[in-house]
Every structure is written in structure tokens, then in C-alpha cells.
Amino acid sequence: xxxxxxxxxxxxxxxxxxxxxxxxxALPAVQSDDDIHVPFLEMGANSLVLMEIQRTVENTFxxxxxxxxxxxxxxxxxxxxxxxxxxxxAEVSEPEVSEPLSVNSELVSAEAGxxxxxxxxxxxxxxxxxLELNLGEASSELEQIFTQQLxxxxxxVSQVVSQQLAFLRESGLSSGTLSDADTxxxxxxxxxxxxPSKPAVAPKPVAKKPKSAVSxxxxxxxxxxRARGLTEKQQRHLEALIARYTERTKTSKKMTQDSRSVxxxxxxxxxxxxxxxxxxxxxxxKRAMGARLxxxxxxxxxxxxxxxxxxxxxxxxxxxxxALETAISARIQPExxxxxxxxxxxxxxxxxxxxxxxxxxNSGTExxxxxxxxxxxxxxxxxxxxxxxxxxGHADYTxxxxxxxxxxxxxxxxxxxxxxxxxxxxxxxxxxxEQSLEFIRAHAHELAAVMVEPVQSRRPDxxxxxxxxxxxxxxxxxxxxxxxxxxxxxxxxxxxxAQAVFxxxxxxxxxxxxxxxxxxxxxxxxxxxxxxxxxxxxxxYGDASYPQTERVAFGGTFCQHPLxxxxxxxxxxxxxxHSPALQENLNRRTTQLAKTLNxxxxxxxxxxxxxxxxSQFRFAFSSNLELLFYHLMEKGVFIxxxxxxxMSTAHTDEDIDYVIKAxxxxxxxxxxxxxxxxxxxxxxxxxxxxxxKKKAEEIIAPISPQPMNEAQKQLWVxxxxxxxxxxxxxxxxxxxxxxxxxxxxxRQAVQQVVDRxxxxxxxIKEDFQHILPSRxxx
Numbered sequence: 001x002x003x004x005x006x007x008x009x010x011x012x013x014x015x016x017x018x019x020x021x022x023x024x025x026a027l028p029a030v031q032s033d034d035d036i037h038v039p040f041l042e043m044g045a046n047s048l049v050l051m052e053i054q055r056t057v058e059n060t061f062x063x064x065x066x067x068x069x070x071x072x073x074x075x076x077x078x079x080x081x082x083x084x085x086x087x088x089x090a091e092v093s094e095p096e097v098s099e100p101l102s103v104n105s106e107l108v109s110a111e112a113g114x115x116x117x118x119x120x121x122x123x124x125x126x127x128x129x130x131l132e133l134n135l136g137e138a139s140s141e142l143e144q145i146f147t148q149q150l151x152x153x154x155x156x157v158s159q160v161v162s163q164q165l166a167f168l169r170e171s172g173l174s175s176g177t178l179s180d181a182d183t184x185x186x187x188x189x190x191x192x193x194x195x196p197s198k199p200a201v202a203p204k205p206v207a208k209k210p211k212s213a214v215s216x217x218x219x220x221x222x223x224x225x226r227a228r229g230l231t232e233k234q235q236r237h238l239e240a241l242i243a244r245y246t247e248r249t250k251t252s253k254k255m256t257q258d259s260r261s262v263x264x265x266x267x268x269x270x271x272x273x274x275x276x277x278x279x280x281x282x283x284x285x286k287r288a289m290g291a292r293l294x295x296x297x298x299x300x301x302x303x304x305x306x307x308x309x310x311x312x313x314x315x316x317x318x319x320x321x322x323a324l325e326t327a328i329s330a331r332i333q334p335e336x337x338x339x340x341x342x343x344x345x346x347x348x349x350x351x352x353x354x355x356x357x358x359x360x361x362n363s364g365t366e367x368x369x370x371x372x373x374x375x376x377x378x379x380x381x382x383x384x385x386x387x388x389x390x391x392x393g394h395a396d397y398t399x400x401x402x403x404x405x406x407x408x409x410x411x412x413x414x415x416x417x418x419x420x421x422x423x424x425x426x427x428x429x430x431x432x433x434e435q436s437l438e439f440i441r442a443h444a445h446e447l448a449a450v451m452v453e454p455v456q457s458r459r460p461d462x463x464x465x466x467x468x469x470x471x472x473x474x475x476x477x478x479x480x481x482x483x484x485x486x487x488x489x490x491x492x493x494x495x496x497x498a499q500a501v502f503x504x505x506x507x508x509x510x511x512x513x514x515x516x517x518x519x520x521x522x523x524x525x526x527x528x529x530x531x532x533x534x535x536x537x538x539x540x541y542g543d544a545s546y547p548q549t550e551r552v553a554f555g556g557t558f559c560q561h562p563l564x565x566x567x568x569x570x571x572x573x574x575x576x577x578h579s580p581a582l583q584e585n586l587n588r589r590t591t592q593l594a595k596t597l598n599x600x601x602x603x604x605x606x607x608x609x610x611x612x613x614x615s616q617f618r619f620a621f622s623s624n625l626e627l628l629f630y631h632l633m634e635k636g637v638f639i640x641x642x643x644x645x646x647m648s649t650a651h652t653d654e655d656i657d658y659v660i661k662a663x664x665x666x667x668x669x670x671x672x673x674x675x676x677x678x679x680x681x682x683x684x685x686x687x688x689x690x691x692x693k694k695k696a697e698e699i700i701a702p703i704s705p706q707p708m709n710e711a712q713k714q715l716w717v718x719x720x721x722x723x724x725x726x727x728x729x730x731x732x733x734x735x736x737x738x739x740x741x742x743x744x745x746x747r748q749a750v751q752q753v754v755d756r757x758x759x760x761x762x763x764i765k766e767d768f769q770h771i772l773p774s775r776x777x778x
Contacts, residue, residue: 015081015088018060023077025765026053036077039274040070043624051415063087075274230275237673238275241627245279245634251296256281270641271626279630283638288315290650293638301633302655305640306648309488309616312514312586313574314650320517323570327563339562341569348572349525352495352579353509357531359524360559364487365393367510367522368451370534370554372397374508375449375481377552378530383446387431390453392485402428404768407707409439431456432464437474444478449508451483454498457644460618461611465502472504481507481530488644491515493587493614495579515575517567582649586615590647593617593656597663605679606667607776615647622776627675631666708769751777 016036023040026049035043040050050070058065061084065074074080230238246253256268267282284296291314293303303315313320346358361367376382384397392398400423402409411423427443429436431452440450450471455463475482484506489498491514499506508526515521528537534554536547558564575582594610594617601608608628609620619628629639637659639645670676754760754775761772 012081012085015084016077019057019077019081019084022053022056022060026056036081039075057084061088231674233674237669237675238627241630241634242276242278245630248299248634249281249283249295249297252284253281255284255296267641273624273626276626276630282641283633290314290316291648291652291655299636301636301638302651302658303638304645304647304651304659305638306646307518308513308640308642309492309644309646310513310516310518311648311650312492312615312646313571314648316518317574317650319570319574320567323517323566324563327566339560339565341562341565342560345565345568345572348569348576349511349515349523352491352572352576353499353511353525354496354505355509355525356528357526357534359531359534359554361522361524362520362556362558362561363393363522364485364510364512365395365398365522366556367487367512367524368392368398368485369395370524370552371483371508371510371526372449372451373552373554374524374526374530374533375483377533377550378481379448379479381446381448381480382425383427383443384425384448385427385429385440385450387429387436387452387456389431389456389458390451390485391457392451392453396422397426399423400426400428432462432467437467437470440471440480441474441478444474444480447475447478447480449481449483450475451485453485453488454502454504455489455493455613457488457616458618459611460613460616461620463502463613468502468504472506475507483507484509486510487512488616489614491575492583492616492646494583495575515568515571516564517571519561519564519567521564521568583614586647586649589651589656590615590617593647593660596660600660600664601667604667606671606676608667617645617647618643625670625675627670628663628666631669632662635662635665637662708764712764712769747777 020036023043026045040053045053051067054065054067054070057063057080063084065083069083074083259265260268265282269280272280283301286294286296286298288294288303291302293301293315295301303311306312306314342360346360349358350356359370361370372384375384386392386398386400388402396413396418399414399418400411401414403412404410409427409429411420411426411428413420413423427439429439440447452468452471454468472482474480482504484497484499484504486497486499486509489501490509490511491497494500497509497511498504499509506526508524508530511523511525512521515523524531524534532538532549533552536551537549539545539547590612594612597610600606601610607621607623608625611618611620619625629643633639667676671678754777758771761775763770763772
């Protein structure tokens, strides 16, 4: 191999290492070097993850990439590395892998006249801070030994960086001359070189316009793409499933394709993967009744999606359809005039929730917008705290994520189209942690409100009762409003919602979904002192009273739509008559379903678990098992795109048994197709003692990001520079066991150790250490 080929190989390997690091942060499914050929979408990346990867790659390498490329030619780590290697200017050989080791920002171009060698100390000094130690100042023999180790690590880092800089020089990064002696001297010199008085900054490489920005690249055939990363048996299983599924639902697929050019439908692309692309389309419904629905191909399904939680009583319950038919026959028109049911609906909501006053919106998103506006008006403050993994609608200021900078969570829009200014008054914290409570205590004087989804729909097994009770105390003492977003939990888990379950009274709560009886609705309810800002407060006729409270801007043409008021009144009357027995029965049956399936999953060693709260449940798994849902759909169990499921009063015991049977059959088929690992043979299933399983409220809460200590920083930098750096300080112990090996028992034993020790659940991300709430050991 000639020097040029060697340099190209080294550069490509370096790019692959950097991209693996980036991908592992965004996609935990990246496990091995072989994954560089697996499409991102097969690893579990959705459009938001791909946009984050796009931003990181652009900032790291200075290349312009359009999001379409991730769906066309740049579908794998390998393809992305090749693209970067081809488009990265020749004078830049090492990517800027992270802020602590920023080669691109430290090295200066030949035009600037700054020799590469003169900066080697600066790079090391920035990458490994505080490595310069004085042995004479060590106060003990142990400190001296530790100091020697750190200095040895410093020299190792310096030598590696010097070698990299030498490689950059050979690649033409600088026109200056650097001898081997100079490099060795630079590496051995401990004190950092003072920055030049006029530091020269390397111009950011200007990337070529990506080809796909003009025209699509040549695409691989569908079979070729689906086969990536699959065994022959997996491929046969997948192709057979696609053929059966698409034949069964061909009319839905055709209708989706026919309308795609004119209908912009986000639901039609949720969960896009090339593997399942041919099956990715909404099932078009024809009719529904009770717990069942039929599609346009006349396939019958047992529905466990229930309108995303809307249909607590199943489809078309008689008391709702009767109310709707009566309203339609009366030929009532939208306001004005006001519907005669509005006042009674408000009274029933106030009675069931214990709130003082109520107002109506068209959706949950609008209700949240109004609640935050009321909180800011009441307090005169603007900062709002929300929590990771919660969903509060799609308004600009709730579509936000956190980037931690110097211990402060800086709000960043979650997707394009939202300006940073829209989220500048938002703080996003980890849910259920003491660190989050401490942050709220420290900043309470700035907060208008703390808004929580008390049990997050994406995480129903985490039910932090004590955290919510402490949060209530902190906000009450600080004059900060506590807002409960009860779109899903409201009226479903208890007539008083999650507030009644946890014994926490919010200042304002938002509701929706099921109380509309299938029609669109949003509700804001709360204490009178806050809700009075909607209309000015209480006043009456015949005296000198008037609306004294200063009002906020609020309104909407259809906020009290007469048809919605009619179905809502019927729903609330039914709830009042049958609660709390109705909720208790639903919760009990959901628990039975979850326990039955979880027992099966444990016995069969299937890496799936049903997590639940009340009558909502989810299938939880750590790897890509999306095919399970297509198998269930094929067997007549209706699944919706966001994977939240609900028990309704219309589901019979036979329906539940059918769902359980469909899940078991799907698991067996996926195992036969090698999409699930085989069960251990000849080994008796090991079961944990009954008292060893944690209850939902005992689950370890995730801890807020913490700064790395100096030792962690040094090891982290060493790991970024060389792949051997991450194992340089590992100590290995071999333990030989004799006798019959119980694989399941070993897995569970190791899992208990990981659950017990935070160090085994700690990862480094964005210069901070994050302690994961759990880490499943396969």
C-alpha cells in the first residue's frame, strides 16, 4: 500500500470512529462495527433523530447535508463516512470530534502562517485540562503515585496528538516545516504554550452542494434495501409478511398513495423504515362499533388504540350517538347563539375535578397554550419548566428539548420551523429526580409555572407520587403555579384524574380526549383567581359589580361548538353515574392483561414487557421489534402509529383473550423468522423471588446531567483520541464456573448488579455524565 492509500485509509477509519460516536449518542441501537452497514431507519431513527444527526454532522465536519440524503444515498454510517471523505477538503484530515478536542478550530491553515507544531501543546492543553502536576507538591506517597499516572497519561495523549499532527502535516495541512525532533520536543513539554496575541482562525471548509439537493440519487432496489443487515431467513420472513399484509389491506395502500400528492399527512410517515416501507400506510376505516372496527377492505379488527385514548366507552356508544343525533336533528348552528349545554358541561367538569372554573378550547394544544398564558399573567413571570419525555401538544414553545450548558438547561427547538426565541423562556428537566427539584427550588423566583404530564404517556410505568407531592410544596411556597396536563389521565384513571390518585391538587389542569365523546375538545380548569383572567371574573346584574380582573387574550370560533357540548354532556353524565367503579374495573382488567403477557414474555425469554398505568398500556422493548405490530395488524388487532394502547368498557373478556393469543402467535412467528432470539434449550426457567420485583413507584428515577470530574475528563479525551484509550485502565478478572449453566439466571443476576450500581448505568454525553434510570442487559 502506497502512502496515499494509507493516509486515505487512516482518514476514513477516523471518520468512521467519529460517526460511530455521534450515532451511539443518537441511536443506542448502534452496538458493533458491523452496524455501519445497517440503515439508520432500521436502527430506530425517526425524522427528529435524523435532523439531530444532520445538525451534528454539519457542525462537526462543516459540510452541508440536506435531510433527504438520509433517506436516499446516505442511509448508513458507511455511506455517510464515504460522503464526508469525498467532500471534506484535502487539507482537513481529522474531524472535529468534540468540543474538548477541537482540531479544526485549533489548527490554522497555511495561509494564516501558523505552523502546526507550535499548536500541539495548545491542543493537548485544551483537550486534557489540569494535567500538569507537581510531584513536589504531593502531600502523600499515594498522591505522588497518582500524579505520576496522570503525567504518564498526559504524555501518552501528547504523543498521540503529535502523531496526528504529523499526519496532518504530511497531508498538506500546513506549508511549514516540522522535524521529528521538534515534534518529540513538543510532545514532552508539559507547560501549555500561550495563545498568540492575534490568533488566526481557520476558514470553515465550504462544502459542495449536495447532489440530492438538485436531483435524487440512484436508489437501490426495494429488495436490496430491505435485505441490508438481515439473514436469509429473516429476509424470507419479511418478504412473506409484506406480501400477506399488503394484499390484505391493498385498498388502504392505494388510497394513501393516490392522495399523497395533495394530502400532507404526518401520520402517513410515522415510523418510516425501508424494511417496512411497503407496509407503512394508515388503515382507512369504513365503520366501527364497540371494541371493533372494519377497514375499506372489510377486514375486522379488535381496536386497542381507541382513537388515541378518546374512546373510553368504545366506538359509537349509544348514549353518545343518541345525544349527537338529537343535536343534529335540532339543526343547531355554531355560535352565536350559545349552546344551552355549555353551563351544565362546565358544572359537571368542576364537580368531578374539584376545580373552581372551566373554559373550553378546540384541542389539547390550545388548552395548554391558554394554561401557560394564564400562569404568566397571574405571576408576572415568564419562565416555564416542563420535563423530558412529556408531550404537551405542538405549540412552538412546548416542542423543545434541553442542551445543558454549565449546569443550566438551555432550551432548543425540537425541529425546524420553531425560532429559538419561541423557547427561550422554557426549561426542560428530567422527570422525577431530586436534582430537578433542587433546580426548581433555586429558580422558583423566576418561574411562572411548572407543567407536568403526571404519568407520561410514553412512560406509563413511571409514577413518581412522592416527586409530585414535593413539587406541589415547592411551587406553593414560591408562588409558582403547578399545571397538570391530564389529557390522557383525566377521568380515565379516576374521576378526579391523576391528581386524585396521587393526592396532589394542581392550580390549573388541562383536559380533553375522552370527555368530548369522540368530538374535538380541550378544557382548561383551575382556581378562580387564575381562571378569572379569561373573562374578568365574577360579576352579577342589578348592582355595581363588574369584571375586575385584567384579562388575557383568549377566544376561538368553535370553542363551545354545540355538537361537542352535547356529546360532552352525555359523556360526563355517564361518568358521574358510573364512577369510580367504571375506572376501577378498567384498571383491573388492564393489569390482568399486562401480567398475563409479562409472565409469558418472562417464561419465553422474550425481550418485551407491557408497561401500564390505569387502562393505558404500551409494549416496551429496547431493540427494533416493529414487526410485532404488523403481525398483530395482520391478525386483526388494530394498532396506531404512536404505540399507546387503551382498554375500553366495550372490550369483552373474549376480546382480551384474542389479543393475548395474537401476541403469542406473533412472537412465535417472529422467533421462527429469527427476529427474536431462540429460547434457551435444556435449561429450566429461572424465576425471581416475588418480593424482588419493583413496583412502579420504586423505579429508580433518572438523574440530571452532572459535570465530569477531572479524572473522567482525562479518560474521556484519551478514549476520543484512540480506540485503545477506553480500555487503558480496565482491570479484568476471570471467574470459572462449573456445572449446569442457567443463562436466564445469569442474565437476571447481572441485571440486578447493574440496577444496584449507578456506575454501571452511567454514560458520557455532551460533556456530561448521565446516570440512566435503567439499562437492560441482553
